[in-house]
Amino acid sequence: MSLQLQGIARTVGGSIHLHPVDALLEPGLHVLLGPTGAGKTSLMRLMAGLDAPSAGRILQDGQDVTGVPVRQRSVAFVYQQFINYPSLSVFENIASPLRLKGQERGAIERRVREVASLLHIDHLLDRLPAELSGGQQQRTAIARALAKDARLLLLDEPLVNLDYKLREELRTELRALFERRGAVVIYSTTEPIEALTMGGSVLVMHEGRVLQAGPTAQVYHHPASEAVAEVFSDPPMNLVNVEVTGGTARFPQGLELPLTGHLGMLEDGAYRFGIRALHLALRPKPGLPFLPARVELADISGSETFVHVHAEGLDWVVQEEGVHEHGLGEPVTVYLDPTRLYAFGPDGRVRAAPARGRGG
Amino acid sequence: MDKIENNKAWFLVLPVFVIVAISAIIPLMTVVNYAFQDIFSPQDRYWVGTEWFESVLADDDLHGALIRQFVFSFVILLIEIPLGIALALAMPARGWRASLALVLMALPLLIPWNVVGTIWQVFARADIGLGGWLVNALGIPYNYTSDPVAAWLTIVVMDVWHWTPLVVLLCYAGLRAIPDAYYQAAAIDGATPWKVFRHIELPKMRGVLLIAVLLRFMDSFMIYTEPFVVTGGGPGNATTFLSIHLTKIAIGQMDLGPAAAISIIYFLIILTLSFVFYNVMTRMGTGERA
Incomplete structure (x- = not known):
């Protein structure tokens, strides 16, 4: 089945939750990526039919389902909280949507066991949700959604309440599960990394709008605007105002960069250049242009160090491999790879993007 | 060190x-x-x-009071708990209507117990009370000072009026604590309102219901003030509950020995039954911690 959104919007009491959205969603995985409050949940609720859109139409396989109540649609929903029936066993929880559809006993039994084994909870079928760990509870909720075999499966930040390890594990499993299904799967997340690992296609959302949609890797490498680049980078893309005259970009720190390659055809004028944290370096790299800056904060996360640096006109984050100690206020030299620079115009639209094929 | x-x-x-x-x-x-x-x-x-214990345990008056007490508490729980749940479910969830409903619900709880007794004593009187007069005017003979059944009805209705709001408030708080996502999930599953109640609302209210049952059991088992004001335990001994019986023995007859023996029996009954209720209800149905 396919899901088509025609200008659906939602306004609640004068405040706009969602600006008109147009999209055609084919079977497969679609990631909704955006910060908290971007309208991901609002959009998913409209898709499910839990809320009615203030404007626009929703079509399933070309049929208008805008006014059809949720219980008559083929929808399954997984929430960020672990939602299971508290007084029913795991088995009964997974079976509940099947029972309500009036399926026969043997078929239910088979289906529940099949889905439970996919999610590795087949040994927990007799337990009550409260007797499970968080990860197992969410597995149960996902199993309940999968058991239904709905044509539209919505997962609203399903892994956000799980710890890091479990999240990685489930993410990989889920991706494999979704690949085998003929349903439209919508998966929302605030994390760019999650969107990238899940693959499929992505809809980048910000402040109630869908900013860009397309295959995930393509959107990541070719963000259409500064806003998309910021949302789809973690840490957010580093930006700086530059002045381009006669094929040279003037950075605030007195750095003058002759423009070549993909930046070569930029016309004279004011731009904002963007570069991801991972294409900046603090260790000398021969031949690369550099800027002086001071360390504001060094944040060690796992086996990487995120160094927040400040200089007049820029506040950047540099991603370094390995664990590095940096003193506050320590002067550093930031090296940047000009082949990884994005150029955005004053309107925020992208003017030049690096060619693909050399990693993120 | x-x-x-x-x-x-x-x-x-x-x-x-x-x-x-x-x-x-x-x-x-x-x-x-x-x-x-x-x-x-x-x-x-x-x-x-154990002489006092032997004599009071053989006393028919105590048996009568004890049986009346059990019947009364049983009837009270049977009415107030389901009624409280039903009212809590019917109450508006938000907005000014919710505030209004909460205030109206809380009113009976704010009235001193003897005033509640006085209100009903007057209200239910067949001669000058609005309630009692109205029932008689409808052709139903009703006089709580002479008819045991009428006396019981009056006390039960009064207690329901006085204490059901407590159950309502507890259940209401329990219901409001259920995340909306549960209801959405049920809607997506296509669950009927009964299934939503049975598998989401009831299990989620279990903690507060346990408190409601315990409080209403203990309170109704110790009821004294209201029936004392309304019927004084009569007509005859029809509404002489345990505490009224106890007061008669202790203060009325100054039989302090038997009164002390009854007090201990009384205390042990409440303790045992509360313990049983607590254990049964915490184990019932779900493994969720209250």
């Missing part, structure tokens, strides 16, 4: 000892003293063993 012996620590627990002793242990032991002795004065007292 060496352990330091320090007797000053006793001073830290002393206040608790004193408070518990004065508030619980000493009064209770006084009752125990009276239950096993015949006391005329501090110097003049005789050990009677």
Whole structure:
């Protein structure tokens, strides 16, 4: 089945939750990526039919389902909280949507066991949700959604309440599960990394709008605007105002960069250049242009160090491999790879993007 | 590090000892003293063993009061708990209507117990009470001062009026604590309202229901003020519940020995039944912690 959104919007009491959205969603995985409050949940609720859109139409396989109540649609929903029936066993929880559809006993039994084994909870079928760990509870909720075999499966930040390890594990499993299904799967997340690992296609959302949609890797490498680049980078893309005259970009720190390659055809004028944290370096790299800056904060996360640096006109984050100690206020030299620079115009639209094929 | 012996620590627990002793242990032991002795004065007292217990346990008046008490508490729980749940479910979830409903619900709880008794004593009177007069005007003979059934009905209706709001407020709080996502998930599953109640609302309310049942059981089992004001235990002994019976023995007849024995039996019954309720309800149905 396919899901088509025609200008659906939602306004609640004068405040706009969602600006008109147009999209055609084919079977497969679609990631909704955006910060908290971007309208991901609002959009998913409209898709499910839990809320009615203030404007626009929703079509399933070309049929208008805008006014059809949720219980008559083929929808399954997984929430960020672990939602299971508290007084029913795991088995009964997974079976509940099947029972309500009036399926026969043997078929239910088979289906529940099949889905439970996919999610590795087949040994927990007799337990009550409260007797499970968080990860197992969410597995149960996902199993309940999968058991239904709905044509539209919505997962609203399903892994956000799980710890890091479990999240990685489930993410990989889920991706494999979704690949085998003929349903439209919508998966929302605030994390760019999650969107990238899940693959499929992505809809980048910000402040109630869908900013860009397309295959995930393509959107990541070719963000259409500064806003998309910021949302789809973690840490957010580093930006700086530059002045381009006669094929040279003037950075605030007195750095003058002759423009070549993909930046070569930029016309004279004011731009904002963007570069991801991972294409900046603090260790000398021969031949690369550099800027002086001071360390504001060094944040060690796992086996990487995120160094927040400040200089007049820029506040950047540099991603370094390995664990590095940096003193506050320590002067550093930031090296940047000009082949990884994005150029955005004053309107925020992208003017030049690096060619693909050399990693993120 | 060496352990330091320090007797000053006793001073830290002393206040608790004193408070518990004065508030619980000493009064209770006084009752125990009276239950096993015949006391005329501090110097003049005789050990009677279980004699008081034997005599009160053989007393028909106590049997009657005990049976009435059990029937009363049972009827109260049977009416107030389901009614409380139903009212809580029917109450608006938000907005000014919710505030209004909450205030109206809380009103009976704010009235002193003897005033509640007085209100109903007057309201239900067949001659000058609006309620009693109206029932009679409808052709139903009703007089709680002469008819035992009418007296029971009056006391039960009064208690339901007075205490169902407590159950409602507890259940309402429990219901509001259920995340909206549960209802959405049920809607997506296509669950019927009954299934939503049975598998989401009821299990999620279990904690507050346990408190409601315990409170209503203990309170109704100890009811004294309202029936004392309305019927004084009559007509005859029809509404003489345990505490009214106890007061009659202790204050009316000054039989302190038997009264102390009844007090202990009374206390043990409440303790045992509360313990049973608690255990049954915490184990019932779901493994969710209350």
